Amino acid sequence: MAPHALADETGPATATGTAQQVSCALTQDLTLLGGGGPQPPVATPRFIYGTAWKGDRTADLVYQALKCGFRGIDTANQPGSYHEHLAGDGVRRAVAEGIVTRESLYLQTKFTYTADGPHHADRGPQEPAAPLEEQIQTSVARSLEDLATIPSSSSAAPYLDCLVLHTPFRTTEETMRYWRAIETYVPHQIRHLGIANAQSGIVEQILYDEAVRFPPSVVQNSFTRKTDFDTNLRHLCRQRGIVFQTFWTLTANARLVGSRLIEDVAICTGTSREVAFYALVLGLGARPSSTALRARCTCARTSRVSGRSNIGRTARGGTHGRLI
Numbered sequence: 001m002a003p004h005a006l007a008d009e010t011g012p013a014t015a016t017g018t019a020q021q022v023s024c025a026l027t028q029d030l031t032l033l034g035g036g037g038p039q040p041p042v043a044t045p046r047f048i049y050g051t052a053w054k055g056d057r058t059a060d061l062v063y064q065a066l067k068c069g070f071r072g073i074d075t076a077n078q079p080g081s082y083h084e085h086l087a088g089d090g091v092r093r094a095v096a097e098g099i100v101t102r103e104s105l106y107l108q109t110k111f112t113y114t115a116d117g118p119h120h121a122d123r124g125p126q127e128p129a130a131p132l133e134e135q136i137q138t139s140v141a142r143s144l145e146d147l148a149t150i151p152s153s154s155s156a157a158p159y160l161d162c163l164v165l166h167t168p169f170r171t172t173e174e175t176m177r178y179w180r181a182i183e184t185y186v187p188h189q190i191r192h193l194g195i196a197n198a199q200s201g202i203v204e205q206i207l208y209d210e211a212v213r214f215p216p217s218v219v220q221n222s223f224t225r226k227t228d229f230d231t232n233l234r235h236l237c238r239q240r241g242i243v244f245q246t247f248w249t250l251t252a253n254a255r256l257v258g259s260r261l262i263e264d265v266a267i268c269t270g271t272s273r274e275v276a277f278y279a280l281v282l283g284l285g286a287r288p289s290s291t292a293l294r295a296r297c298t299c300a301r302t303s304r305v306s307g308r309s310n311i312g313r314t315a316r317g318g319t320h321g322r323l324i
């Protein structure tokens with residue numbers, strides 16, 4: 001990560017180094033190798049900036065996030081909740097100002113399928129009556145255009161670091177048909193594939209299908225007690241080198257965030273409950289996506305907390321051991 005990005009977030013030196021050094025550790029790259037196939041390695045940061053529900057502020061917030069030190073951006077080709085082209089505007093501004101290069105970023109977007117009518121808010125640019133393969137082509141082309149930036153090498157074509165299927169289809173057959181179609185864009189236009197809102201059954205189905213050449217590199221699910229925090233799926237992901245990203249990390253866990261345990265962690269580390277909770281989720285090996293740029297930079301503050309070695313001990317000693 002570019003050190004200048006956190007120049008005003010360095011904070012006091014701690015036993016584990018300055019906040020800036022710890023921030024660098026937080027955004028340390030995790031390389032997705034892509035199962036030894038022809039996919040180029042891609043680095044995913046541990047903490048990603050999510051752009052849902054940011055409306056007209058999306059471009060400015062993405063720019064601010066990159067300036068703060070975030071290097072991963074999550075968006076979707078789903079106008080009801082995301083403004084993908086504005087996310088691209090924020091990235092282009094940061095690239096143009098020399099804050100980041102395209103190659104130093106992890107840009108992730110989603111293919112959203114809906115069979116509903118043309119005015120449905122969740123519908124992307126594709127025509128719902130068109131064959132699925134054609135819908136995918138339209139959606140991918142729009143995402144590449146929305147997120148296109150000037151790479152350092154002028155000959156390099158735009159690419160997406162990861163394209164996530166927003167939700168599995170109603171049937172396994174449809175999901176597998178989607179997977180066969182989307183694989184044809186890997187590795188040149190899309191480096192890696194992912195799936196969101198997925199149960200372990202469909203992830204295993206894709207993983208163990210012998211015809212699949214590019215299994216998911218990313219699973220993005222809500223982090224909630226209702227799904228037992230996806231304990232088994234997270235285990236599977238760890239075993240298979242899949243990055244498990246969380247959303248609703250704060251929204252779905254108001255009681256935990258408000259708990260005594262999190263209060264203790266926040267007090268011990270001199271930060272907010274929200275940052276303390278993100279840091280604990282990071283400690284599980286999951287990758288939360290944050291929406292807020294409160295307190296100047298959640299990224300730097302979370303890194304400060306997750307860099308302190310007593311956090312894991314505090315969590316394990318608490319009453320919410322099952323989270324670990």
Ligand SMILES: NC(=O)c1ccc[n+]([C@@H]2O[C@H](COP(=O)([O-])OP(=O)(O)OC[C@H]3O[C@@H](n4cnc5c(N)ncnc54)[C@H](OP(=O)(O)O)[C@@H]3O)[C@@H](O)[C@H]2O)c1
Pocket residue numbers: 049050051052053074075166196197220246247248249250251252272274275289290291292293294295298
């Ligand atoms: N695949 C999917 O189906 C799916 C679904 C939902 C979300 N996502 C992705 O996940 C991203 C994260 O969204 P989320 O709703 O899941 O986030 P979240 O972790 O549940 O946090 C969201 C809420 O917490 C607040 N917040 C965040 N950081 C904070 C801090 N440091 N201090 C105080 N409040 C804080 C936010 O405030 P603000 O209102 O100020 O931002 C917002 O109200 C989305 O942007 C999107 O990219 C994906």
